[in-house]
Amino acid sequence: MSDLRMGAALWDDELPQLKVVEKILKLKEERNALILAHNYQSAEIQFVADYVGDTLSLSMLARDAEQPIIVFCGPDFMVETAKILAPDKIVLYANDNARCPMAAMITPEDLRTLKKTHPNAKVVGYINTSAECKCEMDICCASANAVKIVRSLDAEDIIFVPDQNLGSYVRRMVPEKTILIWSGFCSVHHMIHKEDVLDLARAHPRARIIVHPECRPEVVDLAAAVLSTDGMIMYAASSEDREFIVVTELEVVNRMIEDNPDKEFHGIEKAYCRTQKKVKLENVLKSLETLAPEVSLPGDVIERARLPIERMLAVGRAELATQGVKHDT
Numbered sequence: 001m002s003d004l005r006m007g008a009a010l011w012d013d014e015l016p017q018l019k020v021v022e023k024i025l026k027l028k029e030e031r032n033a034l035i036l037a038h039n040y041q042s043a044e045i046q047f048v049a050d051y052v053g054d055t056l057s058l059s060m061l062a063r064d065a066e067q068p069i070i071v072f073c074g075p076d077f078m079v080e081t082a083k084i085l086a087p088d089k090i091v092l093y094a095n096d097n098a099r100c101p102m103a104a105m106i107t108p109e110d111l112r113t114l115k116k117t118h119p120n121a122k123v124v125g126y127i128n129t130s131a132e133c134k135c136e137m138d139i140c141c142a143s144a145n146a147v148k149i150v151r152s153l154d155a156e157d158i159i160f161v162p163d164q165n166l167g168s169y170v171r172r173m174v175p176e177k178t179i180l181i182w183s184g185f186c187s188v189h190h191m192i193h194k195e196d197v198l199d200l201a202r203a204h205p206r207a208r209i210i211v212h213p214e215c216r217p218e219v220v221d222l223a224a225a226v227l228s229t230d231g232m233i234m235y236a237a238s239s240e241d242r243e244f245i246v247v248t249e250l251e252v253v254n255r256m257i258e259d260n261p262d263k264e265f266h267g268i269e270k271a272y273c274r275t276q277k278k279v280k281l282e283n284v285l286k287s288l289e290t291l292a293p294e295v296s297l298p299g300d301v302i303e304r305a306r307l308p309i310e311r312m313l314a315v316g317r318a319e320l321a322t323q324g325v326k327h328d329t
């Protein structure tokens, strides 16, 4: 599929939705609020957002924003990460029921136990974790910089949490270290199997395969390039190739189709994150109207959780140059 958006329609019910959009844009100005949306958010949410990007670029935008109010359209851990980096701002969940299943697959208690049993290991935690878990980590990583972060550490033993697939990818790229990997997974990327990608490759033999590192190792093995979501978007725009099989959440494929009308993209139909799609226009409007639900984290959690994020930023600054995509609405 190359000329149509994949998955849900852009607008379910056009006229009422447009009225909600109008109200959101008006209230956003009145409140002096910034709306941030993750790359996996639906098209209508991306439309009302000031910026669309990955977790880290959005958190940095929240930190550096002039606006005192941030409405974050993404799952729980992303909204918390924005608050950790912007503690003096009002950071609002667009929908606090959007809870990432992978972030819930590890607890602070799990991490404390791992640290006791492996006292010489450094703990590297994916940004897709709760604020309380971040308090137990030595350093955070994102999918764009996980390899560089692990290589940068002076420890030989690494505890990598929570994503087993990103952990496996890092282990293969950094064979000189012993990496203990937690068994969590992203329910969207983990359910993509090798045959799903091979079916597409057989149908589109000239297409370049690009894969997110949260996918299973046997899927990663099929990739011409392994990239974060922002990395994929930039790669598709700048590559001289004309046809791509994009192995990540469908909304990224939709975005590529719209941004690159002269190129062809094929996605995995079932790669749809139900968590991210829980954020609806009505939720964004309600957040702006009520200034709730607001992220509320204890001061000591913010302080402790910020440390591993700041360490990551210090190591991975070069990879984190992307600043989301500005949306003029």
Ligand code: SF4
Pocket (backbone or CB within 6 Å): 040, 075, 100, 101, 102, 103, 128, 186, 187, 188, 189, 249, 273, 274, 275, 276
């Ligand atoms: S795609 Fe959905 S399930 Fe996977 S890590 Fe992101 S929010 Fe969590």
